[in-house]
Amino acid sequence: MESNIRKIIMTEDIYMKSLQEHMTVDEVLGREYKEEINKFVNDNPSAKGLTPIQLSMAQHGISNKSTLKTFNTNGAGEWLLPSYIDTILRESISKKPILQYITDTTVPVDGLGAMAATLNWNDEKNKDNISRKRVAEGQDIPTATIKIGQKVIQLLKRGRAIEATYESLMYLRIDLFKKFLDVIASDVAQSQVYDAIDVLINGDGNKENEKKVETMTLSTAGTITADDLLSMAIKVNKKSGFPITTLIVGDKFYQQIIKMRYNTNEVSGVLSMFGFEFPQSIFENVAVIYNDNIPKANGKEQIIALNTSQSLVKYIAEGSNISEIEKNIRNQTQLGTFSEIANFGLFNPDTVLIGIEK
DSSP: OOOOSOOOOOOHHHHHHHHHTTOOHHHHHHHHTHHHHHHHHHHOGGGTTOOHHHHHHHHTTOOTTSBTTHHHHTTSOTTHHHHHHHHHHHHHHHHOSTGGGTOOOEEEESSSEEOOEEOOTTOHHHHHHHSOOOOOTTOOOOOOOOEEOSSOEEOEEEEEEEEEEHHHHHHOBHHHHHHHHHHHHHHHHHHHHHHHHHHHHHOOSOTTTTTOSEEEEOSBTTBOOHHHHHHHHHHHHHHHSOOOOEEEEOHHHHHHHHTOOOOGGGOOSSOTTOOOOOTTOTTSSOEEEEOTTOOOBTTBOEEEEEOTTTSEEEEEETTOOEEEEEEETTTTEEEEEEEEEEEEEESOGGGOEEEEOO
């Protein structure tokens, strides 16, 4: 990819702008080098689709088969490597499919605590007003009130670090290094699920939501059945009007659920071409998420049923996604740290149900 266009250089100034403006490094780099990037892509059609950081790497002869030392020896600037790490880690975390089934809403917060909005589910009159009702002519329309929670949801800092010697950094290939970052990303994603589970079971500390997540005892000792799952789905839908979209389960229930099958050979009494349609989607296409961090209730296993769009909201402190690279001359190592300040809040407790082993 040869070109006489000015090369894209990742600088400390661009890196700091990404933190100050709450943008990704790629977004800032793309803005600062917009003209150069467009010209480079026009001259090099094979570069189409590459991110600004990837374009900078390509301009400086850095590929996935290169070693990490090429970031410092090919004139790319000392800030390209930490920016590359930051981007790959963010991409790896976002590709982890677990959290997206638990919540689909992330709200940025200006501070270390979130005052969450709620429909005040603890107020039966207010909750009753949420439902659509027949209103007589001239009568006031029932009004549901949105309130701000009484207690701040404290955001938690979660982080990981990776350390390597200068020697390993010099000769470690980039594609192998990406695998290490993927391990870190998986761990970060898992820790977020732990926090989400804690809020689903124990609440977020606001009295508007306290003791509103219901529980249900399963029908058979030590077992979860298809009847239990259907009962949970109907119970959630009847209470909230929303379907169950996700189940979070531990070892025992996960093994039992994954073995459930509908065997048409065992069905009798109906024609083979006969079928049913379930337009309400009370219990269809449910994601089953395995997690070994679900606490027991008096020694009994628990299963969490929820609705992805209604049950939880993730609050994240603006600009708290921080990646830093530090060199230690004394022992010739390089340390990378990655952290985020976030937590979860209950949005609609009626869409959460905890099934407890009999």
